[in-house]
Amino acid sequence: MNKSTLLTIILFLTFNCYAQIREVREEAKYAPKYATTSVTKLSSYLTDNARSDRQKALNIYTWITHNIELDIKAYNDKKQMFESAEDILRKRKGVSHDFANLFLKLCEKANIEAHLITGHIFTDNKSITTNFYKANHSWNSAYLDGEWHLIDVTWGSGIISKQQEKKSFFKKKTDFFKPQFINKVDYSYFCPSPRIFIETHLPSNPIWQLLEYEVTVQDFIAGNFPIVNEPIRNSPFLDEYILLEDAESFYIDAKNAITYNKRNFSTMGVASLKMAESILNKKDSTITKAELEKELTKYYEEATSSAYSYLRYIDIYSSIEIDALKLWARHYLQQPIEKRQKFIDRNWINKEEIKTKNEEVNNAYSYYQELKYKLGQKNYPELRKSRRQVDYDEYYIGVQEARLVGIDSAIAISVQHLATLEVEKDSIVSKLDKASRDLRNLSARQIKFLGRLEYLLTANVSLNILEHQAHQVMHVENNIKILSQKVKTLEKLRIDNHMVLSKRTSVLKRLYKDKQELLKGLYIKSQSNDSYKKEYDMITINTKAIFNKQLDDKYHQYEKLKEHVQTLEVVMENLSRQKELIKRLDDIVVAFVDLKTGDIKRDALEAKNICDNIIQTSMQQKNSIKKNKIL
Known part of the structure; x- marks a missing residue:
């Protein structure tokens, strides 16, 4: 999804939410006690004075989202214990099916056509969920003022947050946070655009997408949605649901769900039992006993067959999901942690190494002081007039002048090389300092990122959030x-530059010495020509400058070495903290995978229990038919 599309969605939801809030009636939030004693009384209180079906539905939505909360224990335990609307009204809590069922019954009492929809939403395991073989959420559709609309009272009532369990006398404090329900009413889930709603809610029966182009299961999982997909508020297929009873519409939904998704047998068994129960309750006198037995047997056999098909998928896809979870954890959690551990092992610094480095610092300073003393004591020879008169030797002067030109040319080249090497050295040192500083900062930041990963793991957040944090760590x-390799490369360049610079400096000093020897001879043979003396003195000044430059370089090397040791101490502290973090993370990752695996297994076990109950009920009812006990 590109940024412009995301911005459009956010703006639409915000506008839609504000539009709903303007229509909310304050009295719909809190009904008096007498009105909440039954579904009929509550529906009457919420809808009698409303002028439109939309306002009636909004009043019902408002009351439920303000007064019913998610049954977090049932949510955590993955239990699907669906209760009647009257029971939910009394308990004031339930799971998504209970929310949707209460909304449905309140609408029915207000003569609003409504429908309970089962379908798929992504759970915490979104990153590894690629097989939608069972519904895991419920919401509603409602026929309001001549148009079908979608409504999710569960998502509209609040959010699920993770909080750490408190330690009690009977229960130890766990490492992982448990989901907690926080009431936070959101009106964006009342009559949203189907184009927006489909991005988070996939109905088992595709007709309840209310869209021109059907979104497939694969497209929903991949997040591929048509750019242009107009809502369908009315159609002959939708109109049929107005005439159907609950059991019939639920049965048709289940049939369409299997057609849409060949693996989705999760509601077919329940729907078949509901149809059988509906037929028994009708007791149609126009149907013969034999016909009734045949029809009931058909539904009970269909329920049994669907339950067995569902059982077959439960084991297969639960196993796939667990394997996918382990591979995901290996790729996104264990590999980044292992890479960091290897980096720490390669770059681990012990106290002995730092002690050795400190000794090198002391030696470097001693060498600097010794060199400083030697240069302070160094005597530079001066050019003085000879005591005896020497004959002017034109031939000697000519030859030596020619040699002097050659030496000057060599000195100029050497000085140019030195200047180039100095510029190169400054550039390398500057880049090396920046790369080293960035490397230290990144290493310190990795503590923050690893700590954040540890927190998110213990907070038991969704896999896609963990995946994002793992991406940051990686x-x-x-x-x-990259920076470590860059530092190594720059360090090698610095060493090479230093070696060449030292050699070139020695060559220049030797050239200066050779030139001074020539100038000394020329000064004598030329009968103390001052121009030679001035040039000689200038070379002495240049030689002093070279020695002073070398002395400054030695002090700079000492300062850098001292700074390096201080950096090593900081790096060692960072690596030690990371080592402790990684040790904790290793244990937490294993526990986290076990926790998520347990959730998948518990969910599968609950689904198996439902299948067993369907099979057992169907078998008992068929036996009762044979014994003429239910007809």
Whole structure:
């Protein structure tokens, strides 16, 4: 999804939410006690004075979202214990099916056509969920003022947050946070655009997408939605649902769900039992006993067959999901942690190494002081007039002048090389300092990212959030790897530059010495020509400058070495903290995978229990038919 599309969705939801809030009646939030004693009384209180079906539905939505909360224990335990609307009204809590069923019954009492929809939403395991073989959420559709609309009272009533369990006498404090329900009413889930709603809610029966172009299961999982997909508020197929009873519409939904998704037998068994129960309750006198037995047997056999098909998928896809979870954890959690551990092992610094480095610092300072003393004591020879008169030797002067030109040319080249090497050295040192500083900062930031990953793991957040944080850890790790290689390359360039610079400096000093020897001879043979003396003195000044430059370089090296040792101490502290973090993370990742695996297994076990109950009920009813006990 591109940024412009995301912005459009956010703006639409915000506008839609504000539009709903303007229509909300304050009295719909809190009904008096007498009105909440039954579904009929509550529906009457909420809808009698409303002028439109939309306002009636909005009043019902408002009351439910303000007064019914998610049964977090049933949510955590993955239990699907569906209760009647009257029971939910009394308990004031339930799961998504209970929310949707209460909305449905309140609408029915207000003569509003409504429908309970089962379908798919992404759970915490979105990153590994690729098989939608069972419904895991319920919401509603409602026929309001001549148009069908979608409504999710569960999502509109609040959010699920993760909080750490408190330690009690009977229960130890766990490492992981448990989901907690926080009431936070959101009107954007009342009559949203089907184009927006489909991005989070996939109905088992595709007709309830209310869209021109049907979104497939594969497209929903991949997040591929048509750019242009107009809502369908009316159609002959939708109109049929107005005439159907609950059991019939639920049965048709289940049939369409299997056609839409060949693996989705999750509601077929329940729907078949509901149809059988509906037929028994009708007791149509126009149907013969034999015909009734045949029809009931058909539905009970269909329920049994669907339950067995559902059982077959439960084991297969639960196993796939667990394997996918382990692979996901290996790729997104364990590999980044292992890479960081390897980096720490390669770059681990012990106290002995730092002690050795400190000794090198002391030696470097002693060498600097010794060199400083030697240069302070160094005597530079001066050019003085000879005591005896020497004959002017034109031939000697000519030859030596020619040699002097050659030496001057060599000195000029050497000085130019030195200047180039100095510029190169400054550039390398500058880049090395920046790369080293960035490397230290990244290493310190990795503590923050690893700590954040630890917190998110213990907070038991969704896999896509963990995946995002793991990407950040890996991104920092890759940058650290690149910078480490860059630092090594720059350090090698610095050493090479230093060696060449030292050699070139020695060559220049030797050339200066050779030139001074020539100038000394020329000064004598030329009968103390001052021009030679001035040039000689200038070389002495240049030689002093070279020695002073070398002395400054030695002090700079000492300062850098001292700074390096201080950096090593900081790096060691960072690596030690990361080592402790990684040790904790290793244990937490294992526990986290076990926790998520347990959730998948518990969910599968609950689904199996439902299948067993369907099979057992169907078998009992068929036996009762044979014994003429239910007809």
